Amino acid sequence: MLPQANAEVDRLMADASRMAVPLTAGQATGLLALLDHLAEWNNRVNLTAIRDRGEMILKHLLDSLSVAPYVSGPTAIDVGTGAGFPGLPLAVVRPDVHFVLIDGTAKKLAFVSHAATVLGLANVEVVHVRAEDYRPAEKANVVLSRALGSLALFAERAGHLVAPGGELLAMKGRLPSDEIAALKGGWHVQEAPRLTIPGLDQERHLVRLARGR
Helix, strand or coil, X not given: CCHXXXXXXXXXXXXXXXXXXXXXXXXXXXXXXXXXXXXXXXXXXXXXXXXXXXXXXXXXXXXXXXXXXXXXXXXXXXXXXXXXCCHHHHHHHCXXXXXXXXXXXXXXXXXXXXXXXXXXXXXXXXXXXXXXXXXXXXXEEEEEECCXXXXXXXXXXXXXXXXXEEEEEEEECCCCHHHHHCCCCCEEEEECCECCCCCCCCCCEEEEEEECC
């Protein structure tokens, strides 16, 4: 491995550790390889507007990994996964969890399927479907998203995917107080921890929603 590549692996491992997400060197290498494939595909298919390597590490990898401590199995569904975030990075660091990545855009899921295959992620399932139309055989303990609109919309479109006792995890920037106030259908906020992502000078929160009290 080239010295520059070694430094990138070391830096990713250090930053992830600061978020209480320990990485092996192999996992860090796999995560960076994911970005290599993303950049290659992005030259042919518009998958993401973020093209700077440092920004990709920060906003695709570290941002995704920040929620790893809140993910539990046996199954997690990533709604509106796009090019595979946060689902693919989470699948790398949580091999004990079966991840179902769903989206309505086929060209993005083609990349997600490719990436899961080349990275050897046997715990990833890719489904081309909109959340509101998805009817899995088994519901998930965790249903998460970072790109599905308001909390009320997320609950409306994906709430039926949550198993009894499970939760919705919504990745947000600033704490969305207005969205929290607009929740209905029995959904309430269990907690909304602020996430600290090394190098990111922006607010990030994770809103954890459960049904009933």
